[in-house]
Amino acid sequence: MPGSQARCRARDRNNVLNRPEFLSLNQSSRREQAGGEGRGSSGDSSEGGPGADGGGVKDTSRWPEQDCMQLNPSFKGIAISSLLAIDISLSKRLGVCVGAHGPGAPLRSMVTLLALTGHALLWICGTLICLWRSSTLAGQEVLVNLLLALILDLMTVAGIQKLVKRRGPWDFPPSFLDYIAMDMYSFPAAHASRAVMVSKFLLNHLVLAVPLRILLYLWAFLVGVSRVLLGKQHLSDVGCGFALGFLHFSLVESVWLDSATCQMLISIGAAWS
Known part of the structure; x- marks a missing residue:
């Protein structure tokens, strides 16, 4: 036995x-x-038990969901997981300017400076200075709408980043300027969104020669790529940032403020200052 x-x-x-x-x-x-x-x-119990109710005993054995292995994941889940894995892998491979001894270390300073040209503080402060020095009604109208577009872009991107909370491929802590501009997460790419919105805005409201127009398009693209080279954002973050910047430009153009409204806003701002 x-x-x-x-x-x-x-x-x-x-x-x-x-x-x-x-x-x-x-x-x-x-x-x-x-x-x-x-x-x-x-x-x-129904034969002789006093506690019998005649309806049978209810089955109380239930397995929790976390104990059950999902043996047949959906095709949609497999596709999304595969695309995310490819996105992370390519973004890490393209981060050649991450370390001081990487293959793109000699270009790190130039790439960092290029990424800085898409920072929110630079464009907001520059727009305010140009608005203060402007003396024409047409120029003030364009600058006020540009300032509102920059604020819209800043608040929208910061809200989405706070909601998604996606880290970059190398998970670097945000810098002091990023904290000020509320650019603390990776998705969507704030610099890419701002670069596309500003470039479309300037191309639509300034008369520029063809070489300058090409350079403006190239600048917007390189600002987004620079964030990937520095290991701050994924490729998908930059792509969504480009799309979001174009959406912000279209929204500002649809609710364009006229000269009278801009003058009223300028007078309110001058009274507060």
């Missing part, structure tokens, strides 16, 4: 279905067994 009991215990331990990750496979058999035992005890 002791030998047969030891063999039974060894067989139970070697049974692969008793492992935790396969508990969901024999869940139905255990429920059927529990249901059979419940019906048997219900029959006994």
